[in-house]
Amino acid sequence: DGGITQSPKYLFRKEGQNVTLSCEQNLNHDAMYWYRQDPGQGLRLIYYSQIVNDFQKGDIAEGYSVSREKKESFPLTVTSAQKNPTAFYLCASSIGSQGAEKLFFGSGTQLSVL
């Protein structure tokens, strides 16, 4: 079955630590996205990528970094510079920039600070 896989489901970060959230898709989609969701809030865009080896900052990129070395993979690193990282992180993909209206989401990673 095609889809988006995020791992781990739950992640804990210590002070000063960088952590990486995994996102893999086998839908052959060109575009991938990372959103952050705080309790009772909407989704805010962190980073997105329309093509391999290229990515753009979203509205809340500070304290985060990404890479897009393969079409299937778009990992997100939450750095120690992100002072309030506790949130639900959602990865998504779309066919391409022309299909951005329909996103396919992974099941999310809940990140908490110890």
Place this chain on the structure above:
Amino acid sequence: GQSLEQPSEVTAVEGAIVQINCTYQTSGFYGLSWYQQHDGGAPTFLSYNALDGLEETGRFSSFLSRSDSYGYLLLQELQMKDSASYFCAVENTDKLIFGTGTRLQVFP
């Protein structure tokens, strides 16, 4: 800047009809999407409007008025399983900008 406004919460009973409104202000606009998210789950795509008018998909319909920067999601014959959060999202060039969501509670 960009902003989307939705009511924070709506309640209804089974079998009823409910309308969730969305007004938006964006620098670029390609279309309006709607997503459903159950607690702890991932958002799932419901519908998309690029042009003015009504799009119908089963019990759900979505409407757009570009001149009014306004859209709505209409849910008919409500079922308990429709209890969830609903998000409108503006397609802005190559990305989606989401609203803060409307929590729908359906009562028996």
